[in-house]
Amino acid sequence: METQVSSEKLLVDAALKQWQTGVDRANKLFGGASHEVLEREVAPGKNRLIYLLGHLLAVSDTMYATLRLGERLHPEYDAMFLKSSDRAVTPIASAEELKAAWVVVHERLQVEMAKLSAAEWLERHASVSEEDFVKEPHRNRFAILLGRTNHLSYHLGQVVLTK
Template structure:
């Protein structure tokens, strides 16, 4: 058996994480394209979140990433209140599914552009929610870790939205 030796570098770590992030975004795009606007208005299961809420929630959470990673301001700050501050059905007036689909696409592209502008070593810099003192003690609280946690979050809600395919 041959042993392959790979040099572990920041570039390799970043590639592994971003490959998973982009694959998850693509999986969400495929799912959203397979669901009608009407399907996204339905609850995942009785008494649970609707697809429209989950889509808006993902956009709002990904918007927070821009601030956390010091990449600029939120693109859709108006989504914070209906999709993060309050639970589903607590806010009457929401953007339409069509609007949210457009926001999702534009935001995904904007995030991709910002991600591509970072050098590998910049991914290991602190994010904005950690102080310099705490970062010294906990260097894992970096920008790359934000992408790891948000990828898990996205996958969780993708699993929920898959249930809409049978409705």
């Protein structure tokens, strides 16, 4: 017997697939990058790859909180990679540490996000109050997923310039 997949689920699946495509692309770009490559700037005077690795990792880690999926794994990276620009904080976490954390954060995120139903994706995200959400139903988890996927693409477009 064939199972009819709901339209809602197909829409959510498309967005999850885009997210994972971005994560997989980042895995390849950062995973194989040597220390020397990670020190490269995406353009003269702009962010180094190691900073973007940490920045994207820290943003992904905040998604546990924003999507209300449970405890974050690495709030300690916020000071280095979200609240500070590149080179403002020294030393930063090592490439080995960031690459190892990257794998764990994204694998767990994939598992947790896959558990959400379409109705749950349309629930409020953590940065909007229940009162405001009644008036602004577009401030839902799904909007966060799409926004973070685009944020990842935005920086991957920069990372590839070092190739």
